[in-house]
Amino acid sequence: MNKKRSIRLDSEDEFKFDTVQAVLDFYRIGFEKRIEISKKLISKRQLVQFKKVSGIDYDCLANIIGITVRMIHKMKDENLFSRRISDNFASLVQLYSFGYYEFENPVLFNKWMKIGSPELEYISPLSNCDTIVGREEVRENIIQLRREQKNKSIS
Template identity: 40%
Template sequence: MKANKNYKVSDSVEFVQEHPTQYLVSKKPVSLHDMSTFEKMEIVKRGVSKRYLESFKKQAELDYDQLAAALSVTRATLINKKGEDTFNDHVSERIISLADLYAFGYDVFGRPERFNQWMFTPNQAIGKQPPFDIIDNYYGREAIRNIIGRIAYGVYS
């Protein structure tokens, strides 16, 4: 009788270089916005790589100073990592939270360029501040997520 072969099957979440607001889950790109909380937790525990951050930075059209401000970390924290080096879980959580917000915005606005521009346009709903100015903490990101949700449903925001 022939012995059964054991195959390695990976259920892990993989990064997609081309779309920084997406990941490969079982060989299929999935928007961060559509991932479960547990899938996002797994990504945070593994740590986000510098390569992923660079890809996100490019798509979001942000420089290191803007990214450091949005993540509430120093510029050096972001710059000192190389290639596949990963950030600690606290920084990784902030990166995933920010990328998740951008993924939602890209889904609603249809084009990354539109959303990126909107993030720096003063908004009446938040006291004529650009949305980017308040995303440096959880509550600011949630306020922006709520505004994007209202836009998705056609509510003036």
């Protein structure tokens, strides 16, 4: 087992993902701070906090960040994930932060991520989030939906 995973963190030193506002703040804090958080490594506690806010189940979340559900369940709250997994997690949180910001309705965004929309033939955007390219495509879909929404309100 990687020694970094057994490092204990003082919970006060962690960025919390326990509310919609905290997830939104991740989008607003800036690029350098997001990198710093990712490099510090993400704890199981942070992953569980985000899971509760986003409504993503463990199977889906594990698949997206590249681990097994068993690995999540075996970890203690203070255990840290590897840098690769922390990067994948931070990228997913960044996407959700952006989505919450653009949709202006976190509940609707969480639902959209799970079931999609007519424009996406009701294919779950989450199903594309297991790769960087897929997350970028979802981000582009968010931008396109927002653009279409603005155009409809102008007409």
